[in-house]
Amino acid sequence: MRFLLDQDRMPTAWFNALPVLPTPLDPPLHPATNEPVGPDDLAPLFPMALIAQEMSTEPWIDIPGEVIDILSLWRPTPLIRATRLERALGTPARIYYKDESGSPAGSHKPNTAVPQAFYNMSEGMTRLATETGAGQWGTALSFACTQFNLDCKVYMVRASYEQKPYRTILMQTWGSEVVPSPVDDPSHPGSLGLAITDAVRDAAGRDDTHYALGSVLNHVLLHQTIIGLEAKEQLTLADESHPDVVLGCCGGGSNLGGIALPFLADDRVRLVAAEPSSCPTLTEGRYDYDFGDAAGMTPLLRMYTLGHEFIPPPIHAGGLRYHGDSPIISNLVNTGRMEAVAYPQGKTFEAAIQFANTEGKLPAPEAGHVIRAVIDEALAAKETGEERVILFNFCGHGLLDLSAYDDYLHGRLIDA
C-alpha cells in the first residue's frame, strides 16, 4: 500500500535539529590549534551558505527554488506499507518505509548532493572534489554537478574502484573524473578516511574547487530531513498518529538523521540506529574528539569513533564502513535519546532477501542492516501481540551490489 504526496506538498524548508538537541553540540576543533573552528577556517573547503547551515540555530531553513526544481524529478518519494512483509512475518506490527531508491543515484544521497552543488555554483565555484566508498555518494554528486555545470572529481576507495566498475561507469556517464584512492599508494586497498584526505587536499590546493562530504556533517543531515518531513505527512494519510519506532542504518548517519530528526521532539517515538558488527562505531566506539579523515587534516569532531586509523573489514555495506559518526547522531546516542544495534552481515543479507521476495525491491547491503532491525522489531511485537507502528528508511537499492548477493547465495560471504 503506497501513500503518495503531490508535488506541491513537498517540504519547502529543512528541519534544523541543532536548536532542539538534548544537549548543545560540542564545537569542532582546529586540527593544529585545538581551538574551536570559525567560519573562516572552513571557507577554503565549503561555501559560506553551507558553513552558515552547519552552525545555524534557526529552527527551519528554506530550500532554494532551484533545488526544489531538481529534487522534484523524484520527490516526494513514496511512503509504502510493507503489507506483504508483515504477512510473511505474521506480525501485528504495521511496517512503513520511505523509498529513497528511486532517485537518480538510487539512494537518498542526491537529497544533499543537489543543494551542495547549488550553493557551490552560486558562490562561484566551478569544480568539486569528493571521496566515495561504495560509490553511492560519488554517483549522487556526479549527477548534481551535471545539473549546475560543475566539474567533479571523485576519489574512490581503491578496493571498491576495482570491485565495482558499474558505479564508476555511472559517475563517468554523468561526466565525472574518477580515480582510485589513496592516489599515492597503488598497492593500498584504501579507506574512506584516506579518500577524504585525498579529496580535501585537492580542494584546499585549488581556488576553483571546494570539497563536498556526503554524510556526518550537520548540513548534510539537515538536507536529508526532507525524508522525515515527508514521512510525517504521509503517515497522516495512512491514518497513523505517530510511529512507535523510527529506524535507519547508520554509517556516517545521514539517512538515519534524515528520517529520524523530524521526530526528535516526540517522546512517544523511539529512534534506532542499525550498524554492522564489524564497524561498531555507536555500539563499541568511544565518545571523544577525533579527526574525520585518516591523515588528521580535517577539524576534530566530538563523536563516537573507532579511531581515525581504524580500517574496517571489507564487508559489502561500503556505506557503513566509517570510523566515526555524525556529531548529531553521536549526541543522541550519548544522551540516550537514540538506541543503537549492530548486526553481522550474514543476518542482514537474510533479511534483505526476505524483503526482496515479499516487497519486490532488492535492498542495498546498507539497507539490509535496517531491514534486519525492522524484522526483529516486528517479531518482538508478534511476541507481545502489540500493534507497533514501525517506520524505516529504505535508503537505496542493491542493483549495483549484486556481486554481494552472489557471494551470499553461494556461501562465500565472510560473516563478520
Next chain:
Amino acid sequence: MRFLLDQDRMPTAWFNALPVLPTPLDPPLHPATNEPVGPDDLAPLFPMALIAQEMSTEPWIDIPGEVIDILSLWRPTPLIRATRLERALGTPARIYYKDESGSPAGSHKPNTAVPQAFYNMSEGMTRLATETGAGQWGTALSFACTQFNLDCKVYMVRASYEQKPYRTILMQTWGSEVVPSPVDDPSHPGSLGLAITDAVRDAAGRDDTHYALGSVLNHVLLHQTIIGLEAKEQLTLADESHPDVVLGCCGGGSNLGGIALPFLADDRVRLVAAEPSSCPTLTEGRYDYDFGDAAGMTPLLRMYTLGHEFIPPPIHAGGLRYHGDSPIISNLVNTGRMEAVAYPQGKTFEAAIQFANTEGKLPAPEAGHVIRAVIDEALAAKETGEERVILFNFCGHGLLDLSAYDDYLHGRLIDA
C-alpha cells in the same frame, strides 16, 4: 513534473485490442499441419485462462484481485513531464513519459509476468520454463514465480549469460534456476529463437511445467495495456486532451503495445515504433507467416519477420534482438495505423545520455531507441514551431547495462 495516480484509480480491467484492429488477425498455424491452431493445441504450454485471452473478442478483461494486489507494489507508475529535457532541446513540444523502471525487475515486464504466474498457479502448475535475452524478462518472471511459490527455470541466451552476471544473480536471488542456451551446444553464443526452443521443449516434456513468453503474443500485449490506460488518466491530470504521438521501442512489441493500444481508436494520435537498424524487423522484414523460435517448434505467426534463422548482431539492446514481431503490432504497421523508424545504436546512446543528464534516469539500451525517436519528434516540432504533445514509454532503467555505457563512453561501441 510528475502526475501520480492514487492506488484506488489503478485500472481494474485490461484493454483488448483484438476487436478493434484495422483488419482481423490471421490465425496462428500449427507447425506440422499448417492448419489454424485451437485451444487444445496450446494447452501443453499455456493455462486455459491465457489461451482464452489470446483469442478473446471481449473489449475489456478483468484483472484478478490477486494480480492487482502484487502490481500495486509499484503501480500506478508515475507519468512524468520531461521539462528539463524539453528545455535542453529548446522545443515547444511537451514530452511526457510513463516510468516503468520502478518495478521489481526495473522494467515493464512484471506487468505480464505476474498475471502469467497467477493463472498458471491457479490451474495447478508448480513450475514455469522460459527464455530470456538480456535478462529483463527472466528477472520479471523470477519475481512473479516467487509470489506464487512456483519454481522457475530460465534459459538465457549464452552471450548475455556470460556478459551480464548481474542479471543472473538477480534471477537466482528470486530463487530461479538459470542456464545458458542453447543447452546442447556450449560453443554457440545463442539467440532468442534458440532459447525459446529450449524452454518450449522443457515445458512440453513435463506435466508440472508450462511455458511463459515475455512478449509477442496477444495476451502479453493485453497485460501491458495497463501502462497506456494509466497514462490516459494521467494526461487528463496534466490538462492534455490527447497526445499527438505515442512512441515505444519495439523488440517483440509488448511495451509499445502496452502504451499505444489504448489510443488505437483515436485518429488524432500517431503511433510510432522505434527499432534497431541492426534488427530491422518492422522497417525491412517481410510480412508473412513464420515460426516464433529457431527450430520451428512453435506455431506459425503472421508477422513482420527477418526469418526465424536470423541471428542479429550483438547490439546492447538485447530486448530488441528478435527476428519477428507481435502479430498485433505487425497488423498495425501493415495497415498503416502505426509508423516504424530504425536507428543505429550509437545515436540511441547519445540520446540516452542526454536523457540521463537532464531527467536523471539512466535508460536501458532498449529505451535509448525510443528516446532517440522522441528527441527527433521534439526537434521536428521545434523546426515547425508546433506545440506537439509527445507520450512515450520509459520501459526500463539501464543500471544493469552499464558495461554498454562504458563501451559507448570509451569509443568501443560497434555502431551497427
